[in-house]
Amino acid sequence: VLTIWQLYLVGFAVGFFTVFFDVSYHSYLPRSSRANSCRGELEARDQPLCRPARRALGLAGVLGPGADRVGRRARGRASFAASRSSLPDPQEGDSADARRARGRPGMKAEVAEGLRWVLGNRYLRWIAASTATFNFFGNIIFAVYLVFAVRELGLRPA
Amino acid sequence: VIGLVFAVSNVGYLVGALLANRCSRRFGVGPTIIIGAARLDSLLLLALAPESNPIPFLIAAQAISSMGVPIYNITQVSFRQAITPERIQGG
Numbered sequence: 001v002l003t004i005w006q007l008y009l010v011g012f013a014v015g016f017f018t019v020f021f022d023v024s025y026h027s028y029l030p031r032s033s034r035a036n037s038c039r040g041e042l043e044a045r046d047q048p049l050c051r052p053a054r055r056a057l058g059l060a061g062v063l064g065p066g067a068d069r070v071g072r073r074a075r076g077r078a079s080f081a082a083s084r085s086s087l088p089d090p091q092e093g094d095s096a097d098a099r100r101a102r103g104r105p106g107m108k109a110e111v112a113e114g115l116r117w118v119l120g121n122r123y124l125r126w127i128a129a130s131t132a133t134f135n136f137f138g139n140i141i142f143a144v145y146l147v148f149a150v151r152e153l154g155l156r157p158a
Numbered sequence: 159v160i161g162l163v164f165a166v167s168n169v170g171y172l173v174g175a176l177l178a179n180r181c182s183r184r185f186g187v188g189p190t191i192i193i194g195a196a197r198l199d200s201l202l203l204l205a206l207a208p209e210s211n212p213i214p215f216l217i218a219a220q221a222i223s224s225m226g227v228p229i230y231n232i233t234q235v236s237f238r239q240a241i242t243p244e245r246i247q248g249g
Contacts, residue, residue: 027247114246127234134198141201153212155159
């Protein structure tokens with residue numbers, strides 16, 4: 001019943017929402033560490049904590065008794081929401097209007113400028129391409145991995 | 159069993175995080191990014207896992223691939239933030 005096209009869809013959807021999470025937290029870091037010196041270390045601290053937490057929540061969703069597909073997704077989203085809400089808001093006191101008043105052109109123009117920058121830089125272009133490729137297929141793999149482990153390999157949850 | 163596989167192989171994240179800086183100092187930023195990206199090849203082990211004894215394959219696949227995550231991300235994101243003007247970093 002589960003076809004490859006549904007998996008492509010899942011891979012795409014997970015990636016779509018991940019963009020919002022990643023963009024906001026990647027811009028949160030330079031913003032909150034203007035000194036720049038600890039950027040690499042901050043990144044180092046964040047990654048290993050964040051990803052397994054997400055996986056673990058996903059795992060709980062799949063294996064928990066009575067968990068249905070919707071519940072699993074909801075828990076995945078909830079883990080994003082939880083990680084987001086545990087951060088202090090970097091934009092506090094900095095509304096869209098305030099930014100526009102300072103002469104910033106608004107979101108569409110800024111997104112376009114950012115895309116031009118990424119696509120225009122030879123290194124960033126390929127980093128973006130490779131990251132997009134393996135995030136997409138990684139999402140697909142992890143969507144079926146647990147089902148595969150349980151049904152095909154006969155592993156038990158606990 | 160599955161929980162155990164995840165618990166054991168997530169140590170890979172920690173190892174990767176500890177290795178990332180050393181790696182980019184030793185091999186350079188570019189090769190380190192490639193090493194980090196090559197991690198996903200290890201996921202082929204998931205498909206190769208034999209039904210009779212799948213667990214070592216799963217642990218190896220996940221441990222190697224999760225070790226690559228921080229190596230790739232730390233290097234790649236730091237590089238990206240270093241060459242991108244602050245103004246367009248979305249702050």
